[in-house]
Amino acid sequence: MGNLLSAMFSATDVQQEWNRGELWAFVYRIMFSASFRTLFGRHKENKDETARLVHSMEEFQKYDKRFPEIISNVPWWLMGQTRKRYEYLKSMVSPAELSQRGLSDFMRMRQEIYTDGELSADEKAAFNFATMWASLSNTLPAAFWTLYHLLKDPVAMAAVRAEVDQLLKETGQTLENVKEGGEMIHVTRQQLNDMKCLGSAINEALRMCSASIIIRVATEDAELALESGSTFRIRKGDRVGLYPGFLHMDPEVYDHPETFKYDRFLENGQEKTAFYKNGRKLRHYLLPFGHGVSMCPGRFFALNEIKQLVTIVVCYFDMELIDMETPPMDQSRAGLGTLAPLNDCLFRYRFKQGCL
Numbered sequence: 489m490g491n492l493l494s495a496m497f498s499a500t501d502v503q504q505e506w507n508r509g510e511l512w513a514f515v516y517r518i519m520f521s522a523s524f525r526t527l528f529g530r531h532k533e534n535k536d537e538t539a540r541l542v543h544s545m546e547e548f549q550k551y552d553k554r555f556p557e558i559i560s561n562v563p564w565w566l567m568g569q570t571r572k573r574y575e576y577l578k579s580m581v582s583p584a585e586l587s588q589r590g591l592s593d594f595m596r597m598r599q600e601i602y603t604d605g606e607l608s609a610d611e612k613a614a615f616n617f618a619t620m621w622a623s624l625s626n627t628l629p630a631a632f633w634t635l636y637h638l639l640k641d642p643v644a645m646a647a648v649r650a651e652v653d654q655l656l657k658e659t660g661q662t663l664e665n666v667k668e669g670g671e672m673i674h675v676t677r678q679q680l681n682d683m684k685c686l687g688s689a690i691n692e693a694l695r696m697c698s699a700s701i702i703i704r705v706a707t708e709d710a711e712l713a714l715e716s717g718s719t720f721r722i723r724k725g726d727r728v729g730l731y732p733g734f735l736h737m738d739p740e741v742y743d744h745p746e747t748f749k750y751d752r753f754l755e756n757g758q759e760k761t762a763f764y765k766n767g768r769k770l771r772h773y774l775l776p777f778g779h780g781v782s783m784c785p786g787r788f789f790a791l792n793e794i795k796q797l798v799t800i801v802v803c804y805f806d807m808e809l810i811d812m813e814t815p816p817m818d819q820s821r822a823g824l825g826t827l828a829p830l831n832d833c834l835f836r837y838r839f840k841q842g843c844l
């Protein structure tokens with residue numbers, strides 16, 4: 489929460505007048521810097537890294553734009569500065585660099601796993617960068633779409649605001665005692681878990697924007713029977729790609745799947761888990777984080793971070809969309825993770841009265 493708050497305050501002109509900005513760029517900058525600091529820690533010597541982080545973010549953004557080509561094995565020499573950017577970003581998370589930082593438990597445990605093998609420093613840096621990419625490139629679009637849809641739907645935003653208000657009251661916090669440099673809001677992990685309404689809105693954003701292909705290698709010959717009655721014969725060693733996006737947009741499972749319904753995953757104040765297809769209750773109805781042994785290990789972190797972002801926005805800011813037309817999703821990334829908006833959208837924001 490502390491990293492998000494400081495990223496938020498340094499990314500915004502602290503004033504109570506309306507500021508205009510672009511929502512995707514705003515979310516990107518805040519979430520990049522907060523996520524990086526939370527996962528990889530702060531530098532022990534270089535306390536103020538703002539300029540370095542902004543540069544890394546710009547390099548990451550350019551690298552990530554090329555990701556569909558990188559994954560398709562387009563040679564580096566056809567991709568301009570991409571290789572240089574990759575090397576630079578790897579150096580940000582190399583073992584030597586990480587030894588200078590106060591790492592999160594998650595990253596510390598991953599470093600411990602690597603020491604058991606015989607990986608070179610460069611290979612370890614490459615694995616760390618893969619984690620960095622997996623965390624940022626998926627969480628940032630998910631955070632954007634959650635905030636975008638809440639800003640677009642006043643009923644959804646009012647419901648989330650009521651939940652945040654309730655949480656503040658229960659812990660003796662009020663917006664009046666939140667002052668710059670003074671007391672900051674704080675929420676516990678349990679409180680984040682209890683935010684079912686916001687959790688539902690995030691699930692709904694993920695349902696609509698996640699487009700990962702889950703790839704598995706068959707370890708033995710098998711036969712896959714489909715509902716339609718046809719069967720697929722799978723040989724040992726075959727790669728199987730599953731695309732949950734079809735399920736997420738199936739109108740039989742989710743009525744009006746193109747519409748954002750913040751309470752789709754909410755039932756009597758609890759998380760709704762009953763979804764049906766052909767009259768049968770589905771065991772798996774939402775798979776933005778994959779499934780099984782290699783299911784995303786960062787899912788709790790990502791969900792909590794998005795909840796914290798929205799909580800901060802609700803507590804400290806007035807925010808309104810100026811562009812009301814929903815931007816299309818960047819389909820060039822279909823299959824690779826969550827989809828970012830293809831173009832940015834204007835919004836305006838100001839600090840709430842009493843927050844300065």
Ligand code: HEM
Pocket residue numbers: 527594618619622623624626627630698700702703776777778779780781782783784785786787789790791826
């Ligand atoms: C909304 C945000 C996120 C989404 C939608 C997402 C989605 C996914 C998906 C679909 C997979 C593949 C799972 C499978 O094959 O079954 C995956 C793997 C992975 N994710 Fe995430 N992820 C998110 C955030 C994060 C974060 C924040 C981190 C790190 C803190 C992270 C680290 C990883 C890693 C290391 C893997 C590889 C796991 C393995 O192969 O064993 N992800 N993620």
